[in-house]
Amino acid sequence: MISTLQPDKMGSYAPEDVMFLLRDISNVFLEMDNEKREQLIQKGTHYSEMLPMEYQPSKTYMDLFYKTLDTYAERIAIAVGVVAEQIIQNRGLDNLILVSLARAGTPIGILIKRYIQMRYKVNVPHYSISILRGRGFDETAIRYMLAQHPQGCLQFIDGWTGKGAITKELLHSCQKFNTQHQVQLNANLAVLADPGHCAAIYGTREDFLIPSACLNSTVSGLVSRTVLNLQFMDEEDFHGAKYYKELEKIDVSNLYIESIVTCFENVQSEIIRQLQELPNSPITWEGMKSVQRIQQDFGIDNIHFIKPGVGETTRVLLRRIPWKILVNPQYIHDLEHILLLAREKNVLIEQYSDMSYACCGLIKEL
Structure with missing residues (x-):
């Protein structure tokens, strides 16, 4: 089990807050516009082999x-x-290691x-x-x-649950x-919000906005989504990510x-x-049942095109x-940023109440 590999120092968080176990691949250009990336994903390219363009939020949005x-x-x-x-009740403090799942889990792990x-x-x-998803964690x-x-x-930590794909x-x-x-x-898995009803440890099952879901790298230590692209990466190495130093001026990671x-x-x-009042409610995969209803009601072939919950809809x-x-x-009163983004991008908004989530994003089949 001994490994001599060392991760790269990266991210805008203090090293005492978190250590990223990642390989810095900032020198490789992997960003694509959403349209091109969506076409590749729908043709079968794994999402982790490329990166989206980092969204630059408008002043209204910030x-x-x-x-x-x-x-x-x-x-x-x-x-x-x-x-x-x-977490402490379940694991004690003596040998506890917090392991957040990059990148939505990172700020949550720091807060814990x-x-x-x-x-x-x-x-x-x-x-x-x-x-x-589909490739597992970085061994x-x-x-x-x-x-x-x-x-x-x-102890593995993430921000929220959607359908429960990462839980599985x-x-x-x-x-x-x-x-x-x-x-x-x-x-x-420990998460702040578990509207999917699929996490063992949660802060709430309400689908509420965790503000770090509103932004990308600028609230996650300026670190990109993680990448595994064996065209230029070694299978035995850490998974990769970019460190967007050029965004330091608009970084709100530590402020958050x-x-x-x-x-x-x-x-x-x-x-x-x-x-004391936390219900001893089991994992029921309630969210997945909502997703199956949505799939049926809207005639969607591919379940991956349904992204339930505030965090996933934002993404x-x-x-x-x-x-x-x-x-x-x-x-509706909790969804101001969703409505703003949808209006900015001319996306149709439809009311639908038969789900355990506050909202749900449906991806366009290209």
Whole structure:
């Protein structure tokens, strides 16, 4: 299990907040416009072999990001605390290693680490690794962590759940790795919001906006989506990512973290209250049932064209070619940024309430 490979230093976060276990591939040009990329994905190219153009938000959109951060900071701080306390109940603190799934999981992992530091005065290691749908997690990164922490108890962290594709991918990856290496990785995923009803540890099952879903690299340490393209990468190496240093002027990654960390002290009693009232509700894959209904109602052949939940719908609008956006009328007040993006891109908005999500993005079949 000993690996001599070292990851590259990257990202705009402080090294004490997170260590990215990635290979810096900033020198390779992989960006494509959404139309071209969508055509390749629909023809069978894996999404991890190329990158979307980084969305440059308008002033209106950035103003909305700041406004939602202001509105939701306490709600996120509570969800972070609720998740962190459950992790400690389940895993203890002695050998705990936080492993966030790049990139949506990275800011969440940092917040959980900071919460544990504030509440328990313990500095737990935190890494960010790549996981790709259909390709699993980065085994080189896993081997690296286990070599650094032989007794380590790995807790995987992500931002939110959609259909549950990453939940399944993680389960499959852990089972495969455990069999090959005689170890006991625990595939229980921790997320802030679990509208898909498929995560073992969650802060809430409500589909609410986690403001870090609004932006791309500029709220994730200036790190791109992760890449695995064997045309120029070595299979035994870490998965790759770009470090967008040129976006430093508009980087809000650390501002995002600090805005939420400052709320931790004030929401302590609410965290305890919510923990006590947390329903012992099982994983039901409720979200997947909603997706199957949508697939039937809208005659969609490929289930991958359905991206449910606020986080995933935002990504569809930022990175894919949307066909239409379904909006659950009871959550309309929480969807200002979705409506703004849809209007900016002239995407049809349709009301649809028969789902466990606030909204859902449907990708256009090209």
